[in-house]
Amino acid sequence: MEDLTRYQQRIDSMLERIRFEGKPENLYAPLNYLMDLGGKRMRPMLTLIACDMMHGDVGRAVLPAIGLEVFHNFTLMHDDIMDNAPLRRGQATVHEKWNVPNAILSGDLMLVKAYEFMMKSEGQARIKILETFGQTAAQVCEGQQMDMDLETMDQVRVEDYLKMIELKTAVLLACSLQVGALVAEANEADADLLYDFGIYMGMGFQLMDDVLDVFGDSEKVGKLPGGDILADKKTYLLLDALERGDATQKAELNKWMGVKTDPNKKIDAVKTIYKQLDCENRARSKAEEFFSKADHLLDAVTVEKERKQNLREYAQLLKNRIS
Amino acid sequence: MEDLTRYQQRIDSMLERIRFEGKPENLYAPLNYLMDLGGKRMRPMLTLIACDMMHGDVGRAVLPAIGLEVFHNFTLMHDDIMDNAPLRRGQATVHEKWNVPNAILSGDLMLVKAYEFMMKSEGQARIKILETFGQTAAQVCEGQQMDMDLETMDQVRVEDYLKMIELKTAVLLACSLQVGALVAEANEADADLLYDFGIYMGMGFQLMDDVLDVFGDSEKVGKLPGGDILADKKTYLLLDALERGDATQKAELNKWMGVKTDPNKKIDAVKTIYKQLDCENRARSKAEEFFSKADHLLDAVTVEKERKQNLREYAQLLKNRIS
Numbered sequence: 001m002e003d004l005t006r007y008q009q010r011i012d013s014m015l016e017r018i019r020f021e022g023k024p025e026n027l028y029a030p031l032n033y034l035m036d037l038g039g040k041r042m043r044p045m046l047t048l049i050a051c052d053m054m055h056g057d058v059g060r061a062v063l064p065a066i067g068l069e070v071f072h073n074f075t076l077m078h079d080d081i082m083d084n085a086p087l088r089r090g091q092a093t094v095h096e097k098w099n100v101p102n103a104i105l106s107g108d109l110m111l112v113k114a115y116e117f118m119m120k121s122e123g124q125a126r127i128k129i130l131e132t133f134g135q136t137a138a139q140v141c142e143g144q145q146m147d148m149d150l151e152t153m154d155q156v157r158v159e160d161y162l163k164m165i166e167l168k169t170a171v172l173l174a175c176s177l178q179v180g181a182l183v184a185e186a187n188e189a190d191a192d193l194l195y196d197f198g199i200y201m202g203m204g205f206q207l208m209d210d211v212l213d214v215f216g217d218s219e220k221v222g223k224l225p226g227g228d229i230l231a232d233k234k235t236y237l238l239l240d241a242l243e244r245g246d247a248t249q250k251a252e253l254n255k256w257m258g259v260k261t262d263p264n265k266k267i268d269a270v271k272t273i274y275k276q277l278d279c280e281n282r283a284r285s286k287a288e289e290f291f292s293k294a295d296h297l298l299d300a301v302t303v304e305k306e307r308k309q310n311l312r313e314y315a316q317l318l319k320n321r322i323s
Numbered sequence: 324m325e326d327l328t329r330y331q332q333r334i335d336s337m338l339e340r341i342r343f344e345g346k347p348e349n350l351y352a353p354l355n356y357l358m359d360l361g362g363k364r365m366r367p368m369l370t371l372i373a374c375d376m377m378h379g380d381v382g383r384a385v386l387p388a389i390g391l392e393v394f395h396n397f398t399l400m401h402d403d404i405m406d407n408a409p410l411r412r413g414q415a416t417v418h419e420k421w422n423v424p425n426a427i428l429s430g431d432l433m434l435v436k437a438y439e440f441m442m443k444s445e446g447q448a449r450i451k452i453l454e455t456f457g458q459t460a461a462q463v464c465e466g467q468q469m470d471m472d473l474e475t476m477d478q479v480r481v482e483d484y485l486k487m488i489e490l491k492t493a494v495l496l497a498c499s500l501q502v503g504a505l506v507a508e509a510n511e512a513d514a515d516l517l518y519d520f521g522i523y524m525g526m527g528f529q530l531m532d533d534v535l536d537v538f539g540d541s542e543k544v545g546k547l548p549g550g551d552i553l554a555d556k557k558t559y560l561l562l563d564a565l566e567r568g569d570a571t572q573k574a575e576l577n578k579w580m581g582v583k584t585d586p587n588k589k590i591d592a593v594k595t596i597y598k599q600l601d602c603e604n605r606a607r608s609k610a611e612e613f614f615s616k617a618d619h620l621l622d623a624v625t626v627e628k629e630r631k632q633n634l635r636e637y638a639q640l641l642k643n644r645i646s
Binding site: 022023024026027078081082100101102104105106107108109111112113115116119126127130131134137138141142144145146148149 | 345346347349350401404405423424425427428430431432434435436438439442449450453454457460461464465467468469471472
């Protein structure tokens with residue numbers, strides 16, 4: 001078995017070799033630009049880890065793994081247009097650097113290119129991989145639409161929020177693990193366990209993200225705290241507070257929605273209510289609940305215990321990085 | 324062998340049965356809305372015609388044929404955003420009826436759904452079909468980008484325009500025929516001949532479109548004449564005139580570019596130059612040249628002559644409809 005550093009090397013060296021080349025230049029350039037902005041490459045890492053864990057040939061998993069990263073970047077390109085975001089990883093977004101029509105079209109091409117990579121897994125598993133990838137791609141669209149819909153809705157339930165993050169974020173991590181298992185020709189039950197592991201892990205991460213945006217160590221998190229509060233984002237914390245707060249607390253939270261002046265006062269006011277309602281701990285234990293469910297699923301995968309170590313280590317690494 | 328009416332029935336009845344269903348509702352509704360606006364269903368027709376011609380099982384070609392129609396509608400949904408078009412087949416475009424982010428995302432989903440249908444061809448041909456489809460999808464993006472680029476360029480050569488319409492329009496018609504041949508498990512040489520037939524036929528149609536927008540019988544064409552002139556569209560006629568006109572004629576054409584007042588005077592002025600330079604006949608004979616090349620390629624397909632009759636008839640039907 002290989003180790004995490006080796007997987008990362010494989011991914012990085014493949015990404016360095018890949019250039020999206022074609023004409024017109026301004027159609028292809030945004031693909032390279034966005035891929036070159038970097039990132040943790042979490043999705044391809046999960047694919048290689050799962051493939052190796054299930055006794056697969058890691059080399060054969062690299063191209064579909066890259067396809068999942070290309071797909072992820074396609075969603076970023078289009079989401080940034082929809083969210084009107086000026087920056088991505090500290091650099092201009094594609095629609096800012098080029099323009100909206102160009103970013104729509106380069107995104108479309110990027111989705112086509114993602115499929116191209118997914119097709120590059122040879123053998124038995126190819127059709128299954130394409131099927132699970134297509135299903136996941138549709139769900140990610142559903143998640144983004146839900147996210148946009150929830151932003152404009154008055155009454156959002158915690159339950160809807162959980163469904164949204166499952167679709168928008170968790171299914172792609174789940175699919176990444178499943179693809180690794182499929183390349184390894186693991187049996188269906190194990191591939192499904194890894195898929196479900198990815199769902200719970202992804203949801204746990206998203207909840208921790210919500211917590212840390214408010215209560216995290218800003219140096220560690222790498223951004224100013226309270227960004228979600230200022231942007232009126234419907235996070236787990238906010239929805240939990242709105243569901244459980246009394247009339248005064250709810251009125252106070254609603255009062256601050258949309259307020260753009262006095263950012264520090266806004267953050268303090270909302271945090272005060274979160275503290276009154278113990279929202280941080282509740283979100284943390286919900287996240288822990290997800291992580292623990294994920295753990296149990298991994299226990300059930302029918303492969304030698306030591307082969308699961310890489311995935312446990314990687315999940316822990318991601319958890320430490322954010323918490 | 325079946326006849327054209329029967330193919331159309333197969334397509335229409337399958338389209339009637341297909342509903343894109345899922346949540347959120349506003350993600351899925353635009354797909355059904357756009358598909359229900361109708362159209363000639365030219366791409367699936369070509370797939371069924373080619374499949375039957377090559378002794379294939381037409382029933383097995385229906386789902387990939389529908390996939391090509393879904394893909395075509397995906398391009399319409401996104402192109403309409405990029406072109407800022409308010410109407411499509413006389414009805415509100417998706418981004419007008421919903422909004423731009425919604426139309427981007429529903430388009431993305433529609434591309435994923437197109438792939439889903441393309442995967443529904445069983446047997447040997449499936450991977451080849453997916454490969455040719457993916458390649459075509461990328462080329463269609465290239466064509467749309469070229470189209471947008473040409474609109475903002477000062478000096479456009481006829482040659483660039485021909486490359487643009489090949490990518491934007493012809494390759495998908497070509498791919499539709501090839502997919503039919505692949506489902507029929509035709510040999511590669513015949514599948515390639517049909518592909519090339521589609522390229523030339525598609526380019527011929529586009530040139531005829533350009534001619535008829537200016538010189539066509541407005542009742543037959545179904546729109547007011549001169550629309551391309553008023554929109555300053557870089558058509559074959561305009562580029563040919565700009566390449567061959569003398570200094571005065573070029574200056575006159577350039578003078579009218581961007582002018583929004585006095586539409587009738589603009590149309591007359593541009594038409595006068597087209598007549599001076601014999602642009603209509605030149606474009607018509609260029610189109611005929613393409614149709615004749617297409618014809619020769621069809622002659623070379625190694626199947627009984629009478630089996631080619633449906634495709635000839637359908638091409639003729641499309642030619643009559645527009646000329």
